[in-house]
Amino acid sequence: DGGITQSPKYLFRKEGQNVTLSCEQNLNHDAMYWYRQDPGQGLRLIYYSQIVNDFQKGDIAEGYSVSREKKESFPLTVTSAQKNPTAFYLCASSIGRNNEQFFGPGTRLTVL
C-alpha cells in the first residue's frame, strides 16, 4: 500500500528536551511538508522540502529543525527553543509544488 506514515501517534516530552517526529512516504513524491495545528485552528507551515538535501523555512520555523537526506523521509525535530510545542503535527507530501497533498495521520505532542 502506498501512503505516508507518521510516528509516534502520541508523544510526551518534558520541558527542555528535544524530540524527533518521524515522517515516511512511499509515494515517490518529491515535495514534503510539516504543519502545526492548534485546537480549532488551521494549518501553519513549519518547514517544507521540494527535493532531497534541500528544505525551506515556513511561517513558524523557529524552534524546529528538519533534514531531508532521503526522498522517503522528512523528520522534524522540536527543540527546547520552541516555547509552546504542545500541538498536533501533520506531515504531508505531494508530487510537486501546488499539487494535491497527501497527509499522514499526525502526531500529537504534549509537553509536560
Add this chain to the structure above:
Amino acid sequence: SQQGEEDPQALSIQEGENATMNCSYKTSINNLQWYRQNSGRGLVHLILIRSNEREKHSGRLRVTLDTSKKSSSLLITASRAADTASYFCATDGRRNRDDKIIFGKGTRLHILP
C-alpha cells in the same frame, strides 16, 4: 499570512440537507483546493479547481470558483453523518515566489441525525 478564509466557522445541519461552505482569498491564484479533516486525523484531499475553471463536481461535492470575487464555495448535497468533519480551503499564490500552499482555518461541519 492567511490567504484563504472559510465561512462560516461552524455549521450544523440536519442529515439529508445540503451544506455550503465558502472560502475567500486575497491574491491571484493558480488553483484552489478543498480538504476534509476528521477529528484527530490527517487531512484528505477532496477536489482541486484551477483558476480557469468555474465549477467542478465529484460525487456529492460541487465546487465553484469566482476569480473576480476571489471566492470559492463547496457544496455537499444530501449530507450524511459521515460528512461531519472540518473542511479547509487551500490556495497557492500566483505571485508567491516560494509557491507555498496556504490553508484557511476551516469550517466545522456537524450533521445532526
